[in-house]
Structures are given as C-alpha cells and as structure tokens.
Amino acid sequence: MNATLYLPHQPPQPVPADGxxxxxxxxxxxxxxxxVPILLECAAELVDVLASGPGFVAYLIFDCEGEVxxxxxxxxGELAGVGFELDDEDAVLRGPVLVIR
Incomplete structure (x- = not known):
C-alpha cells in the first residue's frame, strides 16, 4: 500500500501509509x-471520501475553496474512471487530495 498527497501546483508527494x-x-x-485529517491538515469532520474502489481510496476536504x-x-480520474473538466466549477477538485493505493 502506498499513499500520495496531491497539493495544488506541487508535484505529488509520497507520504507514510502508517495508520x-x-x-x-x-x-x-x-x-x-x-x-487522514492530519495529512490533509484539517479537522476530522471535514474529511470526505471522494472515490473508492478495489485497491484505492481518495480523500479530500469537504467543500474546500482552495486552489484547483x-x-x-x-x-x-484514472483510478475511478471518471473525467474532470477544468471549466466545470462544480466538478473540479480543490485543495489537498490524499490517494491511497
């Protein structure tokens, strides 16, 4: 199992999968x-499961207004088989996203 933290405008960062x-x-x-909330730097009640499936789970901060x-x-998108459109304000991901595989 590995975990990767995606921060806006930064390269993906591998993070420890402990816990x-x-x-x-x-x-x-x-x-x-x-x-998870420690890695996302938010309160636990703000963590949301974005997507999950066999072999992966992705977390984000609920209703985050950070950068795209x-x-x-x-x-x-690759893991979940969905597409995101940068011009669709309601569908873009904002702020940090944690992906575990």
Missing part, C-alpha cells in the same frame, strides 16, 4: 483513519 487503510474487501466500506488541483484530478 491508513484500504476499503474493506468484503463490504467495500471506507473509514476515515485518524491519519489538476494533478489530483488526473490521478483520481
């Missing part, structure tokens, strides 16, 4: 381990 977890293989349920994060959109 992180993948979706439950039997149910597909995803929790928010205590390490194109690198995170590319990474999550």
């Amino acid at each position: 992180l977890a993948m979706p439950d293989p039997a149910t597909g349920l995803v929790g928010v381990p205590a390490a 994060n194109p690198a995170a959109m590319a990474a999550v």
Whole structure:
C-alpha cells in the first residue's frame, strides 16, 4: 500500500501509509483513519471520501475553496474512471487530495 498527497501546483508527494487503510474487501466500506485529517491538515469532520474502489481510496476536504488541483484530478480520474473538466466549477477538485493505493 502506498499513499500520495496531491497539493495544488506541487508535484505529488509520497507520504507514510502508517495508520491508513484500504476499503474493506468484503463490504467495500471506507473509514476515515485518524491519519487522514492530519495529512490533509484539517479537522476530522471535514474529511470526505471522494472515490473508492478495489485497491484505492481518495480523500479530500469537504467543500474546500482552495486552489484547483489538476494533478489530483488526473490521478483520481484514472483510478475511478471518471473525467474532470477544468471549466466545470462544480466538478473540479480543490485543495489537498490524499490517494491511497
């Protein structure tokens, strides 16, 4: 398992996977381990599961108004099989995004 933090306008940063977890293989349920809000530098109640599937989970800060994060959109789009449009204000990812594989 590896974890990558995507910050706007910065290269992806590998981060320690200690304390992180993948979706439950039997149910597909995803929790928010205590390490996630620490890595995203936010309160635990602001963490949202952006996408998950077999072998990955992506977290972001709920309703973040930070800068657009194109690198995170590319990474999550590839994993989740979705497309993000930079000109669609409601669909862009903003702020930090944590992806665990």
